Amino acid sequence: MIRLSLIGIGSGNPEHLTLEAVRVLQEADLVLIPMKDGGKGQLAELRDDVCATHAPHVPIARFDMPVRDPAIADYETRVNAWHDAISDRWQDALSPLGGSGHAVLLVWGDPSLYDSTLRIAARVAERVPLEIEVIPGITSVQALTASFAEPLNTLGGVITILPARRLREGGWPEGADTVVVMLDEATSFDTLPGDTLVWWAGYAGMAQEVRDQGPLAEVLPRIQAARAEARARHGWIMDITMLRRP
Amino acid sequence: MIRLSLIGIGSGNPEHLTLEAVRVLQEADLVLIPMKDGGKGQLAELRDDVCATHAPHVPIARFDMPVRDPAIADYETRVNAWHDAISDRWQDALSPLGGSGHAVLLVWGDPSLYDSTLRIAARVAERVPLEIEVIPGITSVQALTASFAEPLNTLGGVITILPARRLREGGWPEGADTVVVMLDEATSFDTLPGDTLVWWAGYAGMAQEVRDQGPLAEVLPRIQAARAEARARHGWIMDITMLRRP
Numbered sequence: 001m002i003r004l005s006l007i008g009i010g011s012g013n014p015e016h017l018t019l020e021a022v023r024v025l026q027e028a029d030l031v032l033i034p035m036k037d038g039g040k041g042q043l044a045e046l047r048d049d050v051c052a053t054h055a056p057h058v059p060i061a062r063f064d065m066p067v068r069d070p071a072i073a074d075y076e077t078r079v080n081a082w083h084d085a086i087s088d089r090w091q092d093a094l095s096p097l098g099g100s101g102h103a104v105l106l107v108w109g110d111p112s113l114y115d116s117t118l119r120i121a122a123r124v125a126e127r128v129p130l131e132i133e134v135i136p137g138i139t140s141v142q143a144l145t146a147s148f149a150e151p152l153n154t155l156g157g158v159i160t161i162l163p164a165r166r167l168r169e170g171g172w173p174e175g176a177d178t179v180v181v182m183l184d185e186a187t188s189f190d191t192l193p194g195d196t197l198v199w200w201a202g203y204a205g206m207a208q209e210v211r212d213q214g215p216l217a218e219v220l221p222r223i224q225a226a227r228a229e230a231r232a233r234h235g236w237i238m239d240i241t242m243l244r245r246p
Numbered sequence: 247m248i249r250l251s252l253i254g255i256g257s258g259n260p261e262h263l264t265l266e267a268v269r270v271l272q273e274a275d276l277v278l279i280p281m282k283d284g285g286k287g288q289l290a291e292l293r294d295d296v297c298a299t300h301a302p303h304v305p306i307a308r309f310d311m312p313v314r315d316p317a318i319a320d321y322e323t324r325v326n327a328w329h330d331a332i333s334d335r336w337q338d339a340l341s342p343l344g345g346s347g348h349a350v351l352l353v354w355g356d357p358s359l360y361d362s363t364l365r366i367a368a369r370v371a372e373r374v375p376l377e378i379e380v381i382p383g384i385t386s387v388q389a390l391t392a393s394f395a396e397p398l399n400t401l402g403g404v405i406t407i408l409p410a411r412r413l414r415e416g417g418w419p420e421g422a423d424t425v426v427v428m429l430d431e432a433t434s435f436d437t438l439p440g441d442t443l444v445w446w447a448g449y450a451g452m453a454q455e456v457r458d459q460g461p462l463a464e465v466l467p468r469i470q471a472a473r474a475e476a477r478a479r480h481g482w483i484m485d486i487t488m489l490r491r492p
Contacts, residue, residue: 006395008388015266018384023261076401112391112398119397134395136388138264142254145358146380149252151365152358155322158419159407166404166421173404174420 001129002094003102006117008110008137009050012206016138017050024135025055029101032093034065034086042236047106063093083116087123094128109139114163114182140240141180143205148213150199153178154244164188172245179243187224189243192216198223199242202230215246247375248340249348252363254356254383255296258452262384263296270381271301275347278339280311280332288482293352304350309339321411329362333369340374355385360409360428386486387426389451394459396445399424400490410434418491425489433473435489436466444469445488448476461492 005024010016025031033047051060066085072078094103111117111134121132141161145152153159157177164184172192173179181189189198194217201211210226212219231237251270256262271277279293297306312331318324340349357363357380367378387407391398399405403423410430418438419425427435435444440463447457456472458465477483 010264013266015269016264016382018256018262018264019268020259020261022265079401110388110391112388112396114399115397118395119401132395134392136262136384136392138382138384139388142356142358142382142385145356146382149364149378149380150358151361153360153407155325155365156409156411158409158412160419160422161399161405161407163402163404165402170421173406173422175416176406176419 003131005104005133006111007135009106010138011140011143022054028058028104030103031060032105033062036065061093063089083120087120090124110137113139140204144201144240148199181241195246197244202239249377251350251379252357253381255352256384257386257389268300274304274350276349277306278351279308282311307339309335333366336370356383359385386450390447390486427487441492443490448485
């Protein structure tokens with residue numbers, strides 16, 4: 001039996017690590033680190049830094065991340081096929097343990113929020129006996145609200161968190177007082193009324209965090225410019241937006 | 247100017263503390279700890295333990311928490327009056343700093359999620375020059391999903407988080423794939439269809455955590471019994487529920 005700990009490491013601030021995350025990492029026999037396009041990328045680098053700082057004695061198994069197959073048109077089918085391919089790589093990466101021991105994966109944010117790690121772990125568990133454990137971590141939602149010192153909920157209010165495509169498809173969610181948009185590849189909130197209140201951050205929680213806040217009509221052009229500029233500079237961007245009706 | 251750090255300490259597991267939370271607490275000149283009904287209560291005890299473990303050198307200012315006025319019928323008016331009363335106590339508790347220095351409040355969970363600390367801080371800031379800072383912490387939502395190793399969202403799905411009274415008033419939120427119910431004083435989800443999937447935890451993240459999971463018709467009587475038993479034993483209960491349609 002392999003104990004597999006999925007450790008949330010927070011949204012890019014090395015100090016987001018919890019005491020539990022540090023302890024469990026230090027107890028591990030093996031850390032699995034995914035590599036993107038053969039290289040490291042900023043997210044893999046953060047994982048390396050976490051290991052070097054807190055658990056330099058724990059061996060690292062690196063594996064190349066497969067890419068999604070653009071030939072598969074349906075979203076869910078494409079994602080499921082991708083998760084299957086990733087689970088094959090995990091299985092290979094776990095092989096040094098020979099079926100017993102304690103492996104960890106360092107997960108950006110929290111393994112429970114818009115992250116595929118738990119779904120992939122479930123696939124691997126069908127083939128390798130696994131005891132799966134989740135160590136919660138600070139999410140980008142929390143990094144965003146902390147950065148603005150703004151509560152997520154209004155007093156007694158309802159919060160809806162959704163992927164950008166669901167906001168595009170369905171508009172403002174019925175009954176929501178606060179909306180958080182994740183996995184946004186453009187400013188998907190750009191068709192909402194101009195007086196919608198916006199709190200936006202790129203790289204929320206990281207050293208290079210950029211942010212803006214105000215009524216949509218006022219901040220949208222600034223956010224679009226900041227987003228393009230930041231993406232050009234860093235080669236990638238991950239952003240998050242909180243919205244409220246005025 | 248007083249720097250006031252609102253530090254999320256997680257949902258009752260002392261290891262939920264982040265490295266940032268520990269550092270900021272250790273840098274403080276004063277910790278404000280609210281006392282309920284003159285006594286400590288389990289939540290104040292946890293705060294004392296955090297201070298004793300990580301920052302025994304930092305002085306503590308205790309203050310008695312006022313109670314809500316049941317004579318005020320309207321919910322928002324009652325809560326606002328209560329927040330006004332609490333902000334008076336904070337102002338007194340901050341007085342040893344003489345207008346400058348670094349004070350911290352240790353907030354259960356994350357200061358941004360169904361917590362009044364940011365609203366009270368805003369009131370105090372109208373009277374005392376304050377620089378307010380939020381240090382995010384692990385919420386009971388995260389403790390719940392970690393405990394079950396269950397993602398919060400379905401694949402590409404929409405999450406709605408709401409207080410129990412909004413679920414009672416409005417029923418299942420339109421468009422939600424996953425619903426999280428907070429601030430529940432009874433099992434407010436008891437009128438939903440019997441095949442609704444339920445993940446429930448009392449004291450999520452704490453040593454005395456109790457939990458159950460399954461279709462509503464099956465788990466509701468067990469949860470109601472466990473809730474009553476736990477409340478009788480500990481004198482209080484805080485619970486959280488995640489719901490999904492089958």
